[in-house]
Amino acid sequence: MKSFLLILVFIVVPSAPTPVQQDTQGKRRQEQNVDSAHYFDIVPEDSGVCIRVTSEEGLYRFVSDGSASICGLYIIADPEHVLEIEVETLDISCSGGGLLAIIDGWELNGQFFPGEDHPKPLSDRFVEICGHSTSWKPFRTELNVALIQFLVPTLGEGFSVSVRFLQNFQPCNAVIQWPKGIYTLRNNGRAINCSVAFITKPERFRLLAAEVGGTGMGRPSVNLETGVIYKCKERGFTDYVEVKGGGGIDPDNMLEAVNVCGTFSVPSKTPIDVLCNSSVIRLVSSGRYKNSVTVSFEMLTEENLTTGKFSLVCEIV
Known part of the structure; x- marks a missing residue:
């Protein structure tokens, strides 16, 4: 919990995240191992901003350029869906200060939606990982949004995750854009x-x-x-x-x-x-x-x- 809170201190989202690099095309995941051409690459803008919003299923990959920037990938589906996020590859040195966090919900100005109305306490709504393993259980959200937040300061290291949208037949909390x-x-x-x-x-x-x-x-x-x-x-x-x-x-x-x-x-x-x-x-x-x-x-x-x-x-x- 300690490292997660430290990340939140440094990431700044001054207003509701706007698509810095909005996805317009993409392919649904067809198989577990795919060619690199099927990945969405997460890259900072020329301004250095490292926040991205997507409404696409698929495979997402990040490779560090050596920057110590803390980045965020906000994922939003239709309200009638939940998200399943699976770590495909992980190459983030724990000793180098790197970390990948997956959060169930939406963050804005240090606050989380849906707050106390979420069926789980905040401590059970996120996972934090680093290292070089792929044996991680898929992470499933309770609502239609998730935040993948990461710090990968070592050049060449990174990760890839798959994102799938699953039907939610009784939606309760949701975010709409x-x-x-x-x-x-x-x-x-x-x-x-x-x-x-x-x-x-x-x-x-x-x-x-x-x-x-x-x-x-x-x-x-x-x-x-x-x-x-x-x-x-x-x-x-x-x-x-x-x-x-x-x-x-x-x-x-x-x-x-x-x-x-x-x-x-x-x-x-x-x-x-x-x-x-x-x-x-x-x-x-x-x-x-x-x-x-x-x-x-x-x-x-x-x-x-x-x-x-x-x-x-x-x-x-």
């Missing part, structure tokens, strides 16, 4: 908090439909059309939806724009604007109800920017 769209968050009847994080900034949300909380007059099987009920958390409801924003990406460290519950199928006319580095829709569920909420989202521009009733403004860096 689409500029606009519609997303439905569900608890599937479980006593679990589920969040979807948006790493584009800033964002405008609209609540389109929901069935959240005890709106059936004490009978969970009854759904009455209540409309949007605001300040449900303050009213003592156990199940509700939060819209939050912040400088990092941990929902527990974000500011709240609004929280709602109820059953409604008529979209809300009031937009929720979040002018922050990142934003989150968080569904809090006690397990007593089968909750769902559908939201639309789009990036805010100068043309559609307003300061509405539920606007949340953060310091954006």
Whole structure:
């Protein structure tokens, strides 16, 4: 754990990672051992920035140029997938200070998504390795994103990893990088908090439909059309939806724009604007109800920017 924390101190991600070298083409993994032409090479930009974002399955390879830069490969799949990452080759001298870490989740400004809502503690959400072995168990995430972070200061050393996307039939936490769209968050009847994080900034949300909380007059099987009920958390409801924003990406460290519950199928006319580095829709569920909420989202521009009733403004860096 000690070495992992040291890496986090030195890597700087001042805002949500933007594709420094965005993948546009790639081939799915066909076999365990492949020709080098099938690899995506991880290389720093001319500026020296060593952070890359990809949405492609495949084989990734890094060979050190002798720099002591700490690098990161952010991998993001569709929300209905999890990731399986397997170390194919490893040539990183432990004595030389090298290290490869694989983390389940997304990191921004020293914070991790989904924070305490992840089913595992942070200590069980990452692996750290070095040496010259390939006998490592495949690493599988709980959500659709992962971070591969590495320091390889010895010239010529490096590693290769395979990345595969596996179907997730009951997604809970997810990260989205689409500029606009519609997303439905569900608890599937479980006593679990589920969040979807948006790493584009800033964002405008609209609540389109929901069935959240005890709106059936004490009978969970009854759904009455209540409309949007605001300040449900303050009213003592156990199940509700939060819209939050912040400088990092941990929902527990974000500011709240609004929280709602109820059953409604008529979209809300009031937009929720979040002018922050990142934003989150968080569904809090006690397990007593089968909750769902559908939201639309789009990036805010100068043309559609307003300061509405539920606007949340953060310091954006």
